[in-house]
Amino acid sequence: MSTSPARLVREFHRAFGLDARETPTEVSPQLAAHRGELLAEEAAEVAEVAVEGPLDDLAQELADVVYVAYGTALVHGIDLDEVIAEIHRANMSKLGPGGEILRREDGKVLKGDHYRAPDVSAVLRRQGWIPDGA
Ligand SMILES: [Mg+2]
Structure with missing residues (x-):
């Protein structure tokens, strides 16, 4: 299941x-x-x-x-599963190539140089979304 x-x-x-x-x-x-x-x-x-x-x-x-x-x-x-997968991909890119982790003092994981932001617009367009004005 x-x-x-x-x-x-x-x-x-x-x-x-x-x-x-x-x-x-x-x-x-x-x-x-x-x-x-x-x-x-x-x-x-x-x-x-x-x-x-x-x-x-x-x-x-x-x-x-x-x-x-x-x-x-x-x-x-x-399709929210596909959006979550894209968010996950972006979050995992916060990890440096050598496994370095940047953290704020309160423990929040920060974005490093290798971070690649999520492209949710691309995910929705693959699902058939036509943005306004497109
Ligand atoms: Mg309730």
Whole structure:
């Protein structure tokens, strides 16, 4: 079984008659705002339990964020797995050729000279997105 939530979330959207698109598409401002609100609600729920827990609540709220994020991608016709792969590629390029790691004082990994930024626009164009004005 695929470990991606994409298939599960697609099943949910089908079962409940929610929007699902096959090609990256700008949606109505109302729908876009609604999806943004759903995601903000779930992110706020993560923040509520992030420090005090309990751990099972944190796990649930994190999963809710991912589930809603995949749903929002599906509503917009975005294959989020491919976008995540591109983000991962860019993040891994923060590693120097000799394995050097640059860190900020708080531990955040920084970009080195070999960093190559994600090209999410290219990923979406491969999925069939035609940007405005193109
Ligand atoms: Mg929740």
